[in-house]
Amino acid sequence: MICGRTPEELIHDIEKFHGFVAPGLLIGSYMVDLAFHFLGKDMEFGAIVETEYGLPDAVQLFTPCTIGNGRLHIQNLGKFALTLYDRCSFNGCRVFLDLPKTEKFPLIYRWFMGSEFQNKQSYDPLVRDIITAGFGILSHNPVKVLRPKERRKKQEIAVCGQCREAYRAKQGDLCITCQGKGYYEIPRNA
Amino acid sequence: MICGRTPEELIHDIEKFHGFVAPGLLIGSYMVDLAFHFLGKDMEFGAIVETEYGLPDAVQLFTPCTIGNGRLHIQNLGKFALTLYDRCSFNGCRVFLDLPKTEKFPLIYRWFMGSEFQNKQSYDPLVRDIITAGFGILSHNPVKVLRPKERRKKQEIAVCGQCREAYRAKQGDLCITCQGKGYYEIPRNA
Numbered sequence: 400m401i402c403g404r405t406p407e408e409l410i411h412d413i414e415k416f417h418g419f420v421a422p423g424l425l426i427g428s429y430m431v432d433l434a435f436h437f438l439g440k441d442m443e444f445g446a447i448v449e450t451e452y453g454l455p456d457a458v459q460l461f462t463p464c465t466i467g468n469g470r471l472h473i474q475n476l477g478k479f480a481l482t483l484y485d486r487c488s489f490n491g492c493r494v495f496l497d498l499p500k501t502e503k504f505p506l507i508y509r510w511f512m513g514s515e516f517q518n519k520q521s522y523d524p525l526v527r528d529i530i531t532a533g534f535g536i537l538s539h540n541p542v543k544v545l546r547p548k549e550r551r552k553k554q555e556i557a558v559c560g561q562c563r564e565a566y567r568a569k570q571g572d573l574c575i576t577c578q579g580k581g582y583y584e585i586p587r588n589a
Numbered sequence: 590m591i592c593g594r595t596p597e598e599l600i601h602d603i604e605k606f607h608g609f610v611a612p613g614l615l616i617g618s619y620m621v622d623l624a625f626h627f628l629g630k631d632m633e634f635g636a637i638v639e640t641e642y643g644l645p646d647a648v649q650l651f652t653p654c655t656i657g658n659g660r661l662h663i664q665n666l667g668k669f670a671l672t673l674y675d676r677c678s679f680n681g682c683r684v685f686l687d688l689p690k691t692e693k694f695p696l697i698y699r700w701f702m703g704s705e706f707q708n709k710q711s712y713d714p715l716v717r718d719i720i721t722a723g724f725g726i727l728s729h730n731p732v733k734v735l736r737p738k739e740r741r742k743k744q745e746i747a748v749c750g751q752c753r754e755a756y757r758a759k760q761g762d763l764c765i766t767c768q769g770k771g772y773y774e775i776p777r778n779a
Binding site for chain 1: 606
């Protein structure tokens with residue numbers, strides 16, 4: 400059982416949430432399970448992932464930490480690693496994909512080093528190797544989280560004089576979008 | 590039915606993923622449903638949310654877009670709004686909580702303006718009002734997404750000379766953590 404699931408249930412839940420069985424998300428499920436093994440489950444967890452690939456979804460699927468509830472943070476350090484920690488003591492466990500250990504699994508090694516698998520169709524043998532490898536490609540350390548990011552309290556709200564939408568007052572007299580720095584335009588014929 | 594769910598199923602799925610029935614996530618489910626109503630479901634969706642509160646989880650629960658698969662982006666503009674768009678044409682639908690429309694629902698208005706509800710226990714009446722209000726507090730616009738963020742391709746990987754972990758080569762000769770800028774320390778007695 401991984402994260403309380405059989406391999407089949409695990410694959411099902413990953414496909415449903417993520418759209419396909421991403422290798423990084425599958426490895427992430429073992430990483431989360433390993434962290435729980437060392438930490439237990441009796442604490443209020445926070446989580447940090449060190450890449451935006453796959454791991455944010457592993458944490459969101461298999462722990463109580465999500466982006467929307469403010470308990471998962473992405474520190475994009477370009478490493479395939481995650482930390483689960485106690486939000487009171489800041490003690491936690493960091494789990495990482497251990498490069499030398501992947502050498503027994505050439506498909507995993509080559510995926511990890513970015514030299515193959517641009518094409519999702521070719522993931523099946525890799526997925527089988529990840530399930531075979533299980534915890535065997537991971538290492539972990541106890542860690543103390545030094546600079547835990549906690550989400551800002553809600554800030555002062557104002558109503559934009561142009562679009563009449565509510566926005567964070569400190570942006571200025573107009574909201575960012577009405578300042579011309581937004582990400583969209585409304586077509587003229589709309 | 591909201592996002593293909595009865596109100597009870599909706600509440601269940603929100604609690605399971607997010608930990609509790611966050612008002613913002615519940616409103617977000619109506620926002621996603623409204624966007625689907627105008628866009629249909631026959632496209633490859635991308636999503637942008639304009640706040641980190643609640644809405645990222647609504648998108649991740651009720652659309653194919655997640656942080657980990659690179660199809661959800663957070664543009665933290667401090668507005669309670671989301672855009673779903675077609676990743677080919679960049680045409681989409683932006684849905685926002687429409688402040689004047691909330692005036693008929695004082696609890697929602699006061700939650701939105703940040704003046705109440707610091708305490709989750711007091712959310713029950715607010716949750717009831719949100720379900721009563723439904724789509725009645727939302728507005729939408731067709732939009733063209735101008736600067737869609739697509740995730741970077743995987744970049745060159747190197748092995749850190751100090752910790753021996755793989756990291757993104759452009760960080761320098763050592764990884765960010767070994768440069769002393771990391772978020773954790775490993776206790777001496779570990």
